[in-house]
Amino acid sequence: MHYFEYKGDELHCEEISIAEIAAKVGTPFYLYSHRTLTQHYRVFDEAFSPIPHLICFAVKANSNLAILKLFAEMGGGADVVSGGELYRSLKAGIPPERIVFAGVGKTREEIAYALKSDILMFNVESSQELQLLEEVAASIGTNAKVALRVNPDVDPSTHPYISTGLKKSKFGIDISLALEEYQVAQNLPHIDIVGIHQHIGSQITEVSPFVDALEKIADLVESLRELDLDIRYLDVGGGLGITYKDEEPPPPKEFAEALIGVIKDLGCTVILEPGRVIAGNAGILVTRVLYTKRTPAKNFVVVDAGMNDLIRPSLYGSYHSILPVKKLPSAPGLVADVVGPICESGDFLAKDREIPEPEMGDLLAVMSAGAYGFTMSSNYNSRPRASEVMVKGGKFYIIRERESYEDLIKGEHVPDFL
Numbered sequence: 001m002h003y004f005e006y007k008g009d010e011l012h013c014e015e016i017s018i019a020e021i022a023a024k025v026g027t028p029f030y031l032y033s034h035r036t037l038t039q040h041y042r043v044f045d046e047a048f049s050p051i052p053h054l055i056c057f058a059v060k061a062n063s064n065l066a067i068l069k070l071f072a073e074m075g076g077g078a079d080v081v082s083g084g085e086l087y088r089s090l091k092a093g094i095p096p097e098r099i100v101f102a103g104v105g106k107t108r109e110e111i112a113y114a115l116k117s118d119i120l121m122f123n124v125e126s127s128q129e130l131q132l133l134e135e136v137a138a139s140i141g142t143n144a145k146v147a148l149r150v151n152p153d154v155d156p157s158t159h160p161y162i163s164t165g166l167k168k169s170k171f172g173i174d175i176s177l178a179l180e181e182y183q184v185a186q187n188l189p190h191i192d193i194v195g196i197h198q199h200i201g202s203q204i205t206e207v208s209p210f211v212d213a214l215e216k217i218a219d220l221v222e223s224l225r226e227l228d229l230d231i232r233y234l235d236v237g238g239g240l241g242i243t244y245k246d247e248e249p250p251p252p253k254e255f256a257e258a259l260i261g262v263i264k265d266l267g268c269t270v271i272l273e274p275g276r277v278i279a280g281n282a283g284i285l286v287t288r289v290l291y292t293k294r295t296p297a298k299n300f301v302v303v304d305a306g307m308n309d310l311i312r313p314s315l316y317g318s319y320h321s322i323l324p325v326k327k328l329p330s331a332p333g334l335v336a337d338v339v340g341p342i343c344e345s346g347d348f349l350a351k352d353r354e355i356p357e358p359e360m361g362d363l364l365a366v367m368s369a370g371a372y373g374f375t376m377s378s379n380y381n382s383r384p385r386a387s388e389v390m391v392k393g394g395k396f397y398i399i400r401e402r403e404s405y406e407d408l409i410k411g412e413h414v415p416d417f418l
């Protein structure tokens with residue numbers, strides 16, 4: 001579900017023509033629909049209304065301040081994985097008591113920053129991290145609220161790079177060792193155990209891996225309670241998939257019902273960390289055709305967005321649907337690779353894709369780019385990062401300016417001897 005639709009031959013975002021926005025802001029740019037973001041958030045929130053819950057949006061999926069602020073206004077929190085994401089979340093006005101902090105490599109400085117900010121809880125991923133957390137909390141004279149991230153060893157049947165709950169994964173504490181680690185935590189004077197956390201992967205299109213994992217976690221929660229541990233928060237992570245092409249992930253309501261079935265009797269406040277399912281189909285990348293090129297072996301459409309702007313196709317072999325911003329009803333079909341300007345053969349947005357043959361200067365919409373799009377972008381090939389635009393109704397707002405050449409060299413210094 002999203003509000004990117006053709007009106008006549010022109011692709012629109014809500015009430016505004018995308019070509020009109022492109023004419024004003026230039027290309028490439030990320031475009032988000034406020035109505036879609038709001039609707040996705042609301043549907044997810046309502047699906048969990050039968051139980052006490054908190055939605056902590058996964059900031060790494062889309063960390064723009066305007067987008068974080070939108071969720072904050074709707075009552076949401078943040079799932080952060082770095083000091084930088086914590087900074088953004090606080091800047092966007094997300095109350096610290098709605099922020100959870102995961103990640104296998106939290107530094108001493110990040111831990112101190114989060115303790116001083118008094119966040120809801122740390123999702124601790126190793127024994128050494130737990131010890132460091134104790135030490136830093138003691139030195140600041142505070143207590144750290146923690147959940148242990150437990151690795152339930154389930155296969156989410158998704159891309160290996162985004163599977164995080166298998167036994168061999170770097171994430172979390174193996175479920176067979178969790179009870180022991182909780183007992184260690186229980187004896188640390190500056191650690192307050194408040195919950196348990198899992199996150200098994202991303203772009204998961206079935207309910208069963210979530211249910212399997214939660215059944216294991218629910219058993220563990222009962223054992224922990226026998227040890228007098230006050231497990232108030234059950235953080236089930238994120239990972240619900242979306243439709244990029246022909247995937248049929250369960251709708252949020254079905255997902256919620258399955259989860260609630262497993263956990264309702266535990267009496268915990270459930271924390272959810274959705275990223276992709278909220279933002280993915282609420283954003284697109286708009287790019288302009290620079291050239292079309294025929295070689296004896298292949299056809300190429302060269303566009304002004306590359307792997308530095310959207311790396312998912314190169315990194316994971318991901319599929320993103322590509323639509324012409326202006327429909328050309330009579331255009332003959334073409335099978336082509338849609339490629340960017342970067343000097344790498346891995347720089348493509350689509351491979352062997354059948355599309356209406358575009359002309360130089362035409363605009364294309366790379367769909368489903370609202371999550372892990374801009375946040376994974378880089379300056380490779382010294383390309384300024386794209387701008388980000390939000391549409392609300394018939395108006396658009398630049399929520400991040402396109403970078404300039406000056407931005408590219410910000411902070412660089414040439415030593416005197418040169």
Ligand SMILES: *Cc1c(COP(=O)(O)O)cnc(C)c1O
Nearest residue numbers: 058199202238239273274275276
């Ligand atoms: C990436 C991540 C998420 C979000 O995953 P989605 O697939 O975007 O929902 C949630 N929690 C943690 C700990 C993550 O690392």
